[in-house]
Amino acid sequence: MKLYEALADELAGLMAAGVLRPGEKLPSVRQQQERRGVSPSTVFQAYYQLEARGLIESRPRSGYYVAARRALATPEPEVSRPDAASTLVDVSELVFQVLEASRAPDIVPLGSAFPSPLLFPLNKLGRAVASSMRHIDPWSTVADLSPGNAELRRQIALRYQLDGVQVAPDDIVITNGALEALNLCLQAVARPGDTVLVESPSFYAALQALERIGLKAVEVATHPREGIELGALAAALEQHKPSACWLMTSFQNPLGSLMPPEKKQALVDLLAAHDVPLVEDDVYGELYFGAQRPALAKRFDSKGLVMHCSSFSKCLAPGFRVGWAAAGRFSRQVERLKLTTSLAAAMPSQLALAEYLGQGGYERHLRQLRVALAGQLQKMLAAIEAHFPAGTRVTQPQGGYFLWVVLPESVDALELHRLALGQGISIAPGPMFSAKRRFANCIRLNYGQAWDEGAVAVLGMLAKTSSGRGPSV
CATH class of the missing domain: 1.10.10.10 (Winged helix-like DNA-binding domain superfamily/Winged helix DNA-binding domain)
Known part of the structure; x- marks a missing residue:
């Protein structure tokens, strides 16, 4: 320590x-x-x-x-209880409709998937771009096409080492954001018609990836604080014989749940016993509010079955679209899939990030970012308690920048989304996060954007109105 x-x-x-x-x-x-x-x-x-x-x-x-201790009265959501059936996924049209409606620049982006760009060191990154391009090795623009810039892969491998995970630079594939890394990993282990286990609720882009490839989803019971329920997962493994499991083990989107390290180890051991690969989506792992970064599930992997994916998009440089996969025994398949799909991630972004990481200011930026997000979480929780209808439940994450809000059953999240847009506010309605359009009375809120308590108050009033209780006076 x-x-x-x-x-x-x-x-x-x-x-x-x-x-x-x-x-x-x-x-x-x-x-x-x-x-x-x-x-x-x-x-x-x-x-x-x-x-x-x-x-x-x-x-x-x-x-x-x-700090003053203030116990929030708003309770946490209960463990999700999806049925055990597999289903083909059909969520993309709903997702596209919601995202399209939320792009206007004057919208308060509580439904956004990104934190505020004002939280990132854009000026320093700009200088890193200029500097790296002045000193570029012309041959590297060809030699590093796939699997990616050698120095950036070395810097990422060093960060794995700090987390107690040994990953060789040659086993890292640089991608166009984490989403491409996740898709490539999925394609490396699953074929159309196969089954993949996911959390309930699940990140909508994971569901879209399954839909695009023609895979079936099985949603598994998930605890709002500690992640997927291992008993339910074990039963799903026996029943469905899946090709893969796609999970966010740290600060899951949309719940914000964090699996304790001992539960992560039990998860890896369980999947290893069934020889099922784990696609570990870890894009929020650096955004912890505790004393140290949560252990990666990959840390407990002895069989090369954990395919760890992350990026710099959520914690440093959203527009650069640089992610990576450390895919264990599947690294070569992922590299070849990368080569035959998009060939390479943009070289200027890779060079700039390699230079920035080498300068040593990344940890200072992350500390400041975590402090900002932790402070805004407390503001959001207090505002929800003050303005939302009685019977509301909300998660209390230990990192990331998402809250999962369970409203009274009479509230229709899709209708609330429509009403909120009319007031210049975007939210992410619950049915986006389920292959079966569950969570009709749930919403995901982003507390990483510029703080606006007035927007949260308006949203609470709309929720009260749509629940039939009427706005408070």
Whole structure:
């Protein structure tokens, strides 16, 4: 454990024990430095960690204070209970309709799939683009086409090593965003008519990928806090003999659920016993609010069955569309599929990201991003409690930037989506996240966009109106 993590955990323990009380001022950075014999950077990083976890707050020109504890009254959703039947997927038309209606620039993007672009170091990335293109090796534009730029793959392999996972640069394939990586992995192990196990609710792009290839989906019961239910998964493995399992094990979209490390290990062991590949969609893994990055399911993989996919789109550079796959025993198949579909990801984006990562500012950016997202999560939860109808349930994620909201059963999420658009607000209605159009009274909200409590209040009023209770006065 690093020094700043140990300091953060020590202070968190003092808060939990009541030694440091809500509203109490923490020692200054200089005081901590002198008492403990550590650098200012160590103290700042510890305080950033505590701030991201919502345990302390910064007050301008005053210092850091223990945050007030406020228990939210809004309960969590219950575990989903889908039926065990497989089904062909047909969600794309609904998804396209919802996304098309949400693109207007004057819409409050609570239904967006991305955090605010203002949270990203776009100026630094721009300078990295210019610098990398000035020093480009002409031969690399051909030699690195597939599987991707060698230096970028090396930088990604180094980040795997920090997470306790050994992945060789040669086993990484650079793709056009994580979605291409996920699609290529799926194509490497499944054929039309095969069955794939997914969470319930599931990311709509995963369902669209199954639909495009002609695969059947089996939605498996999923806990809103801890991810897919392993008992239900074991039963589905026995019944359906799937070709693959596509899961988000960290900060799942749309629930925000996070599988504990011991559950991830049990998941990998269970799938290994059935020789079923896991397509691990991990695009939100860097956006944690705790002391350290959640363990990857791939960390527990000894058979090469975990196909880990991620990207820089959610945490650094959305428009660059650079992702990757570390596909274990299937790496060569994925590389060949990449070569025969899109050949290569854009070389300027790869070169710029390789240069940016090599400069060493990525961790600082991630800390700032996590702090911003953690703060906006608390604002969103408080606003939902204040403005949404009685009977609402909401997830309380430990990372990412999505909330799953279960409204009273009388609320029609698709109708609420239509009403919200009329007020200049987009949401993601629940039926988008199910092959069988379930979750009719659920919505996904994005708290990573610029904060707008007025929009959340309007949405709550519309939900009250459509539920038949009428708006509060």
